[in-house]
Structures are given as structure tokens and as C-alpha cells.
Amino acid sequence: MIDRARLSDLRAAEEQRFVDGHPRSADLATEARGPLLAGVPMPWMTRWPGAFPVFFDSAAGARLTDVDGHEYVDLCLGDTGAMTGHALPQVADAVADRARTGITTMLPSADAIWVGHELARRFRLPSWQLAMSATDANRFVLRFARHLTGRPRIAVMDWCYHGTVDETLAVLSDGRVVARPGAMGPPDDVATTTAVVPFNDLDALDRRLAVDDVACLLMEPALTNIGIVLPEEGYLDGVRAVTRRHDVLLVIDETHTLCAGPGGCTAAWGLEPDFVVVGKPIGGGVPCAAYGMSAEVADRLDGQMLEDEIDVAGVGGTLTGNALALAAIKATLSTCLRDDDFAVAIPLAERFTDGVAGVIAEHDLAWHVQRLGCRAEYWFCPPPRDGAAAAAAVDDDLEQFLHLWALNRGILLTPFHNMALFSPHHTEADVDRHTAVFDQALTALHG
């Protein structure tokens, strides 16, 4: 049981400590409120703990330094965008070279061929396209899927997140599909665009897909955006069988689950999707994403890609597939996110999981810590089976307190949930530092 009065006092003390320790960020935050909506260039940046966002000065490897000179162990890593570690010299060099020789021309560069082969090798799907973000990639894949099947709806998992894709901002409420709490200005009623099913429930999936109106199922192989929810034994095989039975295309979004290995869960678990989406870290921090498809899907789309009206088909974009992004992906995938890199990062995540589980047990709490590859996450409930159970355990006050406590002691966690991501640049000492700080926070909370 959390003593809420004690939590509130402790949080107030941490809020003060944060303000006292970040005078330069405070000044910049005040200045930023002039020209920037809510004082930030992107709304999610208001989600960090503390009265204002920390303004960062530089980041390298697993470290980030703010404008007040504090150095942090970065366990957020740009919410996966910097999973390779920050400011990689080889990416900086490739980007600088390309910036001097032309960035965007609406023509392919030779790097695109290397990138296509490498993605095909990693994810075992033969045919690839580029996008600017994972959101974009998902949107394009949904269009292709509707086009190929002639069916109007898409299906997603309850409490999923796939970017700012309109149809995916949907959840189940008493069995009905409704807009996800917080979704702003939905263009259409999601009940008319989207089918939503609980994760780890094959019967529900089978029943819903039997209606015959779903073009594709878009899913993460393990939920990562409401804490980590792992698939039960046999579930993903079942998903593939059910989607095949109903002629529904299976889209696996590996944007976060790339943490499982060089080819994400698709390669690690031998999945057989029709489409795969990857984004965030593949460009070493440079904005880009990609989507791959099976030979059968590619055959059906290939001819249409040559038609006169492909530029208004609703897929692609002017700067998409630009030479800078391709140079960044080549520099990143040729040197990072390989077996050797995961061989360093995954044991660090295991050490984190062991440390946090030990602290949870010591404090006799019914919490859990879950891991997928080099990503680990603790949660204030026993392991949930689906997104709704995970969402029911969200405790904003507790989360904000733990994040602020960690931040004030030099550790950055992802602002949305309790995720820690490890790169080959982290050390065992970084992990142990988090474990000690987490232990201190719980000791302060429980006395």
C-alpha cells in the first residue's frame, strides 16, 4: 500500500530540488513559452517530470548533459530513437559527407540498394520501401493493405501504440471501440475504421476477423507501449493461423521490439508477417523508417508502383527516401544493432531486471519487472496479460515521483512509463546506480 500523503510530501520535496538544481533550464523554459506552444517544440516534451523540461546541451553514447551541467545516465535513449547510443561518430561522418554532396533530390542514391539488402537480410522479407517516421510507414502499409484486400477496416490490439495513425488511436470500452482517452480531433469515429481486440486472446481475434471486413492486423509482437506485455506460448503462431484463415494481412510493427535482436522479434521468434515496419533507431537518430513486405505482396503491388498516378496514391512523401536518411541508415546498420551489440546490451538489461526484481522483493511489493531483449520495464502490478490490465495499473503520481527522484540523481527514464533501454555504451555501474536509486526511492516511500 502506498501512503499517498507521504508520496505527496516526497514529491513536493523532489519538485523543489529539481527547480533549485536547474536554473538555466528554468530560464530557457520561460523564454520558450513565448514562441512555442506550451514552451516546447513537440507536445510530448511536456510529459517529463519536473515543473519544466530539462533543456539538453549534448549527448554522446549513453550519457546526456543538460544546460545546467548535470550529466545523466540516459535510460530513455530518445524513447528508442537513440537505441544505438547518441552521437555515433560514424553516423556523424556519413551525415556530414552526404550533407556536403546533396541531401534531397527525388532520385535514388546507391546507398538505397545496400539498405534494401540489409533490411531484407535482417527481417527475412524481400522487398522494402522507406518512410520518414514509423507513423508514416504504418500509414502507408495500412493503405496498401486496404487496397490489396478491398476491405475497409484495420485491426489493432487494445492499448496499442503505433504512432499518430488516426485509426490506431482506439481502445475497447465495455466491448465497444472508442477513441483512446486523450486522442485529439479524430477525423472519423474509430468505431467505423477500426476493430480492437485484446492481446493474448486468440478467440476474440478469430471472432472479430470472421466478420470479413478487416484488411490487416497491425500489432507489436509484444506490447511495449503500455509497459511490456509478452505474448503467451503459442499466441503469435495462433495469430498467424487466424489471420491466414481469414485472409487478413499481418503487419508486425518492430519499431520498439527491435530491442529483441538485429531483426527484431520477427527474426528472433521466426514470425511470418506480410509486412514489417521499423523506425526510430535505424538511422542512428536521423529521422527515417522503413517497411518490408513478402514476395507475394510485393508481386501484387509491383506493377501498380509504375503507374502514372503513384505520386497521388497516398503513400510516400517528397523528402522520403532522401539520400541523407539512406546514408545514415547504412552507417547505422553496418555498425550497430548487430548480434555483437546485443550481446553487450541484453546482459545489461538482464542485470537491471535482476536488480529491480530484488528491490521489489525486498520491499515486499506486488510489482513486476519485465524484459524484452535490451528493454526492461517495471510496473505497479503483477505481469498483465493484456493492455487493459496494464493500463488499469497506471499510477501517474507514483510514476512521476519515481521518475523525478531518478532524474534528480542523474538517471533519465522514458517519461511515459517506467522503461529503461540499454545500448552497448552503458555499463554495469550505470545499471547498479539505477538499482541503488530505485531502492532509495522505495525506502523513502515506505520508511
Ligand SMILES: Cc1ncc(COP(=O)(O)O)c(C=O)c1O
Ligand atoms: C510500436 C510503435 N510504432 C510506431 C511508433 C511511431 O513512431 P514515430 O513517433 O517515430 O512515428 C511508435 C512510437 O512510439 C511505436 O512505439
